[in-house]
Amino acid sequence: MSSLSPAVAASSVSTTPQNTINIGMIGLGTVGTGTVKLIQRQSHLALKAIAVRDAGKDRGINGLDTSIVTTDSMSVATHPDIHILIEVAGGIDEAKALIEAALNAGKHVVTANKALIAQHGPELFALAKVNKVAILFEAAVAGGIPILMPLKMCLAANKIQEIAGILNGTTNYMLTRMMKDGWTYQDALDKAQALGYAEADPTSDVEGVDAAYKIAILTGLATNQWVNVDDMTIEGITKITPQDIDYAKRFGFAIRLVALARLEGDKPDVRVHPMLVSGDHPLATVDNEYNAIWVKGDAVGDAMFYGKGAGELPTASSVMGDVLALASDLKAGNVHVAVAMEVALQGASAVHPIGETMNRYYIRLTTSDEPGVLAKLGDAFGVEQVSLESFLQLPSDKSKGEASLMIVTHEAQEAKVQRALAQIGKMPATRDVACVLRVL
Amino acid sequence: MSSLSPAVAASSVSTTPQNTINIGMIGLGTVGTGTVKLIQRQSHLALKAIAVRDAGKDRGINGLDTSIVTTDSMSVATHPDIHILIEVAGGIDEAKALIEAALNAGKHVVTANKALIAQHGPELFALAKVNKVAILFEAAVAGGIPILMPLKMCLAANKIQEIAGILNGTTNYMLTRMMKDGWTYQDALDKAQALGYAEADPTSDVEGVDAAYKIAILTGLATNQWVNVDDMTIEGITKITPQDIDYAKRFGFAIRLVALARLEGDKPDVRVHPMLVSGDHPLATVDNEYNAIWVKGDAVGDAMFYGKGAGELPTASSVMGDVLALASDLKAGNVHVAVAMEVALQGASAVHPIGETMNRYYIRLTTSDEPGVLAKLGDAFGVEQVSLESFLQLPSDKSKGEASLMIVTHEAQEAKVQRALAQIGKMPATRDVACVLRVL
Numbered sequence: 006m007s008s009l010s011p012a013v014a015a016s017s018v019s020t021t022p023q024n025t026i027n028i029g030m031i032g033l034g035t036v037g038t039g040t041v042k043l044i045q046r047q048s049h050l051a052l053k054a055i056a057v058r059d060a061g062k063d064r065g066i067n068g069l070d071t072s073i074v075t076t077d078s079m080s081v082a083t084h085p086d087i088h089i090l091i092e093v094a095g096g097i098d099e100a101k102a103l104i105e106a107a108l109n110a111g112k113h114v115v116t117a118n119k120a121l122i123a124q125h126g127p128e129l130f131a132l133a134k135v136n137k138v139a140i141l142f143e144a145a146v147a148g149g150i151p152i153l154m155p156l157k158m159c160l161a162a163n164k165i166q167e168i169a170g171i172l173n174g175t176t177n178y179m180l181t182r183m184m185k186d187g188w189t190y191q192d193a194l195d196k197a198q199a200l201g202y203a204e205a206d207p208t209s210d211v212e213g214v215d216a217a218y219k220i221a222i223l224t225g226l227a228t229n230q231w232v233n234v235d236d237m238t239i240e241g242i243t244k245i246t247p248q249d250i251d252y253a254k255r256f257g258f259a260i261r262l263v264a265l266a267r268l269e270g271d272k273p274d275v276r277v278h279p280m281l282v283s284g285d286h287p288l289a290t291v292d293n294e295y296n297a298i299w300v301k302g303d304a305v306g307d308a309m310f311y312g313k314g315a316g317e318l319p320t321a322s323s324v325m326g327d328v329l330a331l332a333s334d335l336k337a338g339n340v341h342v343a344v345a346m347e348v349a350l351q352g353a354s355a356v357h358p359i360g361e362t363m364n365r366y367y368i369r370l371t372t373s374d375e376p377g378v379l380a381k382l383g384d385a386f387g388v389e390q391v392s393l394e395s396f397l398q399l400p401s402d403k404s405k406g407e408a409s410l411m412i413v414t415h416e417a418q419e420a421k422v423q424r425a426l427a428q429i430g431k432m433p434a435t436r437d438v439a440c441v442l443r444v445l
Numbered sequence: 446m447s448s449l450s451p452a453v454a455a456s457s458v459s460t461t462p463q464n465t466i467n468i469g470m471i472g473l474g475t476v477g478t479g480t481v482k483l484i485q486r487q488s489h490l491a492l493k494a495i496a497v498r499d500a501g502k503d504r505g506i507n508g509l510d511t512s513i514v515t516t517d518s519m520s521v522a523t524h525p526d527i528h529i530l531i532e533v534a535g536g537i538d539e540a541k542a543l544i545e546a547a548l549n550a551g552k553h554v555v556t557a558n559k560a561l562i563a564q565h566g567p568e569l570f571a572l573a574k575v576n577k578v579a580i581l582f583e584a585a586v587a588g589g590i591p592i593l594m595p596l597k598m599c600l601a602a603n604k605i606q607e608i609a610g611i612l613n614g615t616t617n618y619m620l621t622r623m624m625k626d627g628w629t630y631q632d633a634l635d636k637a638q639a640l641g642y643a644e645a646d647p648t649s650d651v652e653g654v655d656a657a658y659k660i661a662i663l664t665g666l667a668t669n670q671w672v673n674v675d676d677m678t679i680e681g682i683t684k685i686t687p688q689d690i691d692y693a694k695r696f697g698f699a700i701r702l703v704a705l706a707r708l709e710g711d712k713p714d715v716r717v718h719p720m721l722v723s724g725d726h727p728l729a730t731v732d733n734e735y736n737a738i739w740v741k742g743d744a745v746g747d748a749m750f751y752g753k754g755a756g757e758l759p760t761a762s763s764v765m766g767d768v769l770a771l772a773s774d775l776k777a778g779n780v781h782v783a784v785a786m787e788v789a790l791q792g793a794s795a796v797h798p799i800g801e802t803m804n805r806y807y808i809r810l811t812t813s814d815e816p817g818v819l820a821k822l823g824d825a826f827g828v829e830q831v832s833l834e835s836f837l838q839l840p841s842d843k844s845k846g847e848a849s850l851m852i853v854t855h856e857a858q859e860a861k862v863q864r865a866l867a868q869i870g871k872m873p874a875t876r877d878v879a880c881v882l883r884v885l
Binding site: 039043046047143149150151154155158159160161162163285287290292302303304305306307308309310311312313316318319321322323325326328329330 | 479483486487583589590591594595598599600601602603725727730732742743744745746747748749750751752753756758759761762763765766768769770
């Protein structure tokens with residue numbers, strides 16, 4: 006149980022219940038603009054100061070008092086009148102310094118900053134605790150979808166065994182269009198950028214880093230042990246071809262960028278990579294820019310949370326869920342919701358090494374169309390005790406003398422499969438190991 | 446804002462933080478057994494008394510101290526040592542009397558009793574408030590799925606515009622099997638009973654009453670106005686035939702028992718009936734005994750919550766989510782989560798009359814296969830200004846001289862569609878208006 010007494014915690018801001026809760030905000034981009042609109046609806050919330058980079062820019066927000074907009078972000082973070090600081094500017098170093106200053110000044114903090122929480126969560130949680138204030142971050146994972154509070158409170162009686170999430174809307178949009186419209190990766194990226202789903206530099210999305218931050222946070226909340234994103238295996242979608250997607254379909258699979266946390270072993274098996282998802286798995290039906298988090302708990306069984314993972318108002322909805330919970334606490338003169346949501350870390354955890362993880366694999370090979378190839382393939386897998394679940398040889402391209410083979414393995418250890426594939430790669434008959442994907 | 450001060454509220458049970466939270470329980474059936482198993486994991490919870498009907502029955506629970514089991518349920522509800530009463534016995538009158546006694550004795554209450562909350566929620570919430578204790582009921586809606594806390598807290602910044610739920614696992618199992626295996630209604634019911642999904646008397650499930658309680662509760666939480674289940678249109682699945690399901694498929698629809706709440710008008714439009722759900726709607730993919738709640742909020746957009754709607758451990762998971770939140774409150778010496786979850790009713794609301802609701806309709810007709818029938822049908826709809834979205838005439842059964850017609854209308858007022866159908870029913874060419882279903 007937390008040693009953070011609600012009565013004491015509240016006293017750091019006020020010893021008496023508050024009727025109006027004053028708010029400061031860092032950042033007035035997409036999410037910030039949505040958040041201002043939602044704050045304007047709440048008569049008990051007063052926006053006192055907003056920090057921006059360019060104070061002259063018109064944000065198109067009706068009724069915004071521009072006199073509260075400043076470029077002096079530190080003055081907002083430590084503004085004497087505010088009870089809650091909302092951080093929706095993103096970035097790491099400056100955001101961290103501002104949030105630390107706010108916590109030290111006795112402000113509660115609500116942030117949507119997944120990179121900051123994933124990388125520096127433990128320090129910030131400790132600093133919040135020392136200062137008897139709360140730091141909440143529902144919007145940092147899966148945008149508008151309520152997931153952190155349901156996971157931490159509603160499912161508190163469960164041992165969380167597995168979490169599998171589609172946590173990046175940009176890549177899910179791209180994979181959906183590649184699957185449904187036959188687009189190439191580049192087509193899909195161009196369109197995602199044109200629609201504003203992808204940044205000019207899409208690296209964090211397409212390389213899986215954004216999703217990695219989110220699954221690291223979910224793992225921390227589910228296990229009370231923080232994992233280091235740098236220890237995780239993170240693979241993006243840049244190598245996925247329309248052919249992979251088409252062939253996967255023939256096996257009844259969709260290809261999704263899955264953020265996975267298997268939590269039953271000694272060390273959490275946490276990673277992000279594209280996976281084949283069986284058509285009857287709930288995650289297979291999550292299309293376009295939507296996100297979903299599939300959770301397996303030992304009491305609840307499997308549950309899924311679905312919705313918009315990004316966007317002005319969806320993300321602002323989650324920011325405001327946290328703000329309203331804190332405001333309710335502050336009006337009552339305590340911070341109990343914050344206590345219930347407190348991340349009581351029991352330390353850090355190493356990540357289960359990828360080579361020791363168990364997975365099913367989908368493998369697509371091109372071989373020369375000659376007798377004896379199947380037997381050699383079978384030997385290579387057999388030596389490593391990797392057994393095959395299904396096998397499909399497509400009609401050969403006679404002109405090239407090639408055969409295309411698709412294999413789905415039973416569950417096998419990653420290192421053994423990689424050794425078998427290395428062996429297969431060396432076989433003279435092998436033209437190309439075209440695609441290797443894990444199967445959810 | 447609630448006038449329930451956490452400090453005062455906690456004083457009704459204890460003026461000092463509690464290290465061990467004592468629990469009494471009414472009912473030791475399926476959910477009760479699961480709940481005991483989950484309580485046993487928590488070292489800070491102590492089960493002090495359990496009321497059952499048959500004290501001699503072996504429940505097969507390891508480590509259960511049978512000396513705490515009694516048939517005197519009132520002695521459990523008002524047990525001097527308990528802080529929280531869990532009610533998982535079901536029923537109305539006796540459960541209500543026991544919960545009222547517990548609230549009056551200063552006990553917090555956690556219940557899974559959807560019928561009781563739907564029918565008597567406002568009285569019980571008022572009584573809890575007077576006694577400065579909490580009544581929580583996450584398990585009453587959609588079993589293991591976290592929905593009440595996410596709806597009320599995480600989505601607090603939203604105006605909830607619409608809720609559409611598959612809230613009854615028994616009927617969803619039956620409809621899934623009818624759709625996938627071509628079973629008749631009776632086949633599906635027999636199998637559901639054999640599997641323990643359906644009661645010996647399945648009326649509450651198959652007639653939609655169970656789902657009606659749940660959507661009434663969700664409506665109350667989303668609007669702070671309570672609706673009377675007796676005012677709702679409630680239609681079950683007993684008239685659905687394999688033919689309806691097969692024909693719906695041809696239009697790309699699944700048939701689901703949908704509990705619907707449209708919340709944008711003056712009065713909530715709340716009802717339960719079978720609906721055609723488009724194959725690309727997230728609810729269409731919710732199969733078998735699973736439940737799901739699709740929520741549309743003006744900030745979050747659409748979100749969905751999916752999981753097991755019944756069963757020993759899934760339902761116990763939700764019961765325990767509430768118990769652990771209360772226990773955390775009590776250990777800290779206040780009941781703030783309970784305050785945040787308090788249903789601050791602003792009164793009751795009439796339900797929007799079904800005749801005034803707007804829906805799309807799927808209509809299946811058998812007519813005599815003669816010239817001029819289409820024109821007459823068109824006239825009947827046209828007079829009522831019901832326009833048609835799609836129309837399919839199946840190959841006729843020449844031997845009977847019959848034609849089968851399927852129609853999907855654009856959105857139209859229920860009363861107008863019913864008048865058009867009454868007119869069509871009187872036409873000499875009409876053999877049968879075989880099926881009329883609303884479309885989600």
